[in-house]
Amino acid sequence: MYLLAVGIALLLMRYLEIGFMAGVSWWWVAVPFGLTVAWWTWADTTGYTKRKEVEKMDRKKKERIDKQRAALGIRTRKR
Structure with a gap:
């Protein structure tokens, strides 16, 4: 969930061109979303979510x- 929040924050900063994010590639903004998908896939596959x-x-x-x-x-x- 933290990765999703970071991804949304980076997305807003990149879209609004705030600070150093104005010159950063969109690929760097997409990384937290990819990691979030990987985490959720792993958690559901291994049963981590259900166990918790x-x-x-x-x-x-x-x-x-x-x-x-x-x-x-x-x-x-x-x-």
């Missing part, structure tokens, strides 16, 4: 259970 999503859901589930146990006065066990 499952970890986030598990963390939320654990926090919800701990909150409910604390409300009932039950101690949570440390593993």
